[in-house]
Amino acid sequence: MNSALVVAVATSAAACSAALVWYNLRASATKLAKDDLKALAKIEREGRVRLQIALGAAQDRIKLLEAASSSTSLDTIPLVTFPTIGVISSPYSTRNGTPRQPSLVDSSLAKLVLHKNIPHTTLVSLAEFSHAWVLFHFHQNTNVHKNKIKGTIKPPRLNGQSVGVLATRSPHRPAPLGLSLAKIVEVNVAKGYVLFQGLDLVHATPVVDIKPYVAFSDAPTHQFAPAWVGKEHAEADEPLKISQVVFASPEAQDSLRNAHNVCKSTRRRKTAIELYADFDQFTAFVKENLSLDMRSTRERADPKFDTYRVTLCDVMVHYKVVNTDGDGPEIHIVRGEVLTDEWQQPLNETTEVPDEETTEVDENTE
Structure with a gap:
C-alpha cells in the first residue's frame, strides 16, 4: 500500500511537470499566456511541495519496514524511531520567515504542549533552570524523497560560498533533527506546557525531547568558530x-x-x-x-x-x-x-497544535 502511494505521488508530480512544460511551449508568445503561466507555475510548485512532503512521509514508513525485515550488516544504514513528547505552538506559521537560528528574535514566544500520554510531572523542577535545549524534528523538509544525500550547502551569510552541511545548522541534513537553546519563561505543570522565548521553530513542530541547560558543562571554556557565525561578523x-x-x-x-x-x-x-x-x-x-x-x-x-x-x-x-x-x-x-486558502503555503499533516485540556494528538501522523 505504501509502495502504491509512492508510485501514485511520483506519477502525479511527473504529470504536473509535463503539463506545465506543454503549456509553456504552446502559449508563451502572448502576455496573457505569460500571466497564465505564472499562475500555473505557482499552482504546480505548491502542489509539488505538498507531494514531496507526503512522499517523504511515505518513504520514511517504507524504509522502516524494509530495515526491520532486512538482515543487519555494516552496509545498512540503521534507522531509529523516537516517540515525541509534544508539539510546539509557534507564531511562525510557515517555514518561510522562521529565524535561521534561535535567540535571534528575543520577542519570539513559543509554547511546548505535552502529549496526553506524557505525565505532567515530567516538568517538575524544570522551572529552576533558566534555559533548556529543545530537540525536534524538521518535519516540513521537502528533500527527504531524494536518495542522494547532499554534502554541501551555501549559508546565506556566506554570499554563495559552500560548506559541509554538518558544519551548519541547516534543516536539510542526513538526519533531520534540530537542536535549539531557548529561555524558559514559564513552566505550567498542572496544564502540561512550557513557554519558551527565542525559539526558531515553525508552528506544530514535533519535539523529541527537552533537556535543561547546565552552564558548567554546556558552555566550554575554550571554544572557537569561524568568523561568519560570530558576533564580530554581525557587527562588521x-x-x-x-x-x-x-x-x-x-x-x-x-x-x-x-x-x-x-x-x-x-x-x-x-x-x-x-x-x-x-x-x-x-x-x-x-x-x-x-x-x-x-x-x-x-x-x-x-x-x-x-x-x-x-x-x-x-x-x-x-x-x-x-x-x-x-x-x-x-x-x-x-x-x-x-492568511487565505489562496496564499496558504504547504503544511505537513499535523498543522494544529492541540488544546492541552480537550484535544489529543495522533502521533502516527508524523
Missing part, C-alpha cells in the same frame, strides 16, 4: 543587515491591526496568536523578525520581486525592501491581511 560586514523597519503608511498599520484582531477572534486554536494578544506587542514582534533579511542569497544579489511576504500567527505581512544610501536597506510594511 553583515550581508543580512537591515537599517530599520517602518510602516509604509498609516493605512498599512491599520490593515495589520485589523488582521491581528480577526485572527484573535477566529483562529485562536489554530495559531499562536494568543501569545501576542496585544497589538503593540505583535507589531514589535513583526518588526524584529523583518529586521532579519529573509531573502535568499540569489534574491539579495539579483532581486526579482517588488514585494515580499511573511506569515506570522496566520497574519500575512506584505513588505518591500528599499535600498538607501544609509546603513543597509530598509523594510517598509505595506499591508497586513489574514
Whole structure:
C-alpha cells in the first residue's frame, strides 16, 4: 500500500511537470499566456511541495519496514524511531520567515504542549533552570524523497560560498533533527506546557525531547568558530543587515491591526496568536523578525520581486525592501491581511497544535 502511494505521488508530480512544460511551449508568445503561466507555475510548485512532503512521509514508513525485515550488516544504514513528547505552538506559521537560528528574535514566544500520554510531572523542577535545549524534528523538509544525500550547502551569510552541511545548522541534513537553546519563561505543570522565548521553530513542530541547560558543562571554556557565525561578523560586514523597519503608511498599520484582531477572534486554536494578544506587542514582534533579511542569497544579489511576504500567527505581512544610501536597506510594511486558502503555503499533516485540556494528538501522523 505504501509502495502504491509512492508510485501514485511520483506519477502525479511527473504529470504536473509535463503539463506545465506543454503549456509553456504552446502559449508563451502572448502576455496573457505569460500571466497564465505564472499562475500555473505557482499552482504546480505548491502542489509539488505538498507531494514531496507526503512522499517523504511515505518513504520514511517504507524504509522502516524494509530495515526491520532486512538482515543487519555494516552496509545498512540503521534507522531509529523516537516517540515525541509534544508539539510546539509557534507564531511562525510557515517555514518561510522562521529565524535561521534561535535567540535571534528575543520577542519570539513559543509554547511546548505535552502529549496526553506524557505525565505532567515530567516538568517538575524544570522551572529552576533558566534555559533548556529543545530537540525536534524538521518535519516540513521537502528533500527527504531524494536518495542522494547532499554534502554541501551555501549559508546565506556566506554570499554563495559552500560548506559541509554538518558544519551548519541547516534543516536539510542526513538526519533531520534540530537542536535549539531557548529561555524558559514559564513552566505550567498542572496544564502540561512550557513557554519558551527565542525559539526558531515553525508552528506544530514535533519535539523529541527537552533537556535543561547546565552552564558548567554546556558552555566550554575554550571554544572557537569561524568568523561568519560570530558576533564580530554581525557587527562588521553583515550581508543580512537591515537599517530599520517602518510602516509604509498609516493605512498599512491599520490593515495589520485589523488582521491581528480577526485572527484573535477566529483562529485562536489554530495559531499562536494568543501569545501576542496585544497589538503593540505583535507589531514589535513583526518588526524584529523583518529586521532579519529573509531573502535568499540569489534574491539579495539579483532581486526579482517588488514585494515580499511573511506569515506570522496566520497574519500575512506584505513588505518591500528599499535600498538607501544609509546603513543597509530598509523594510517598509505595506499591508497586513489574514492568511487565505489562496496564499496558504504547504503544511505537513499535523498543522494544529492541540488544546492541552480537550484535544489529543495522533502521533502516527508524523
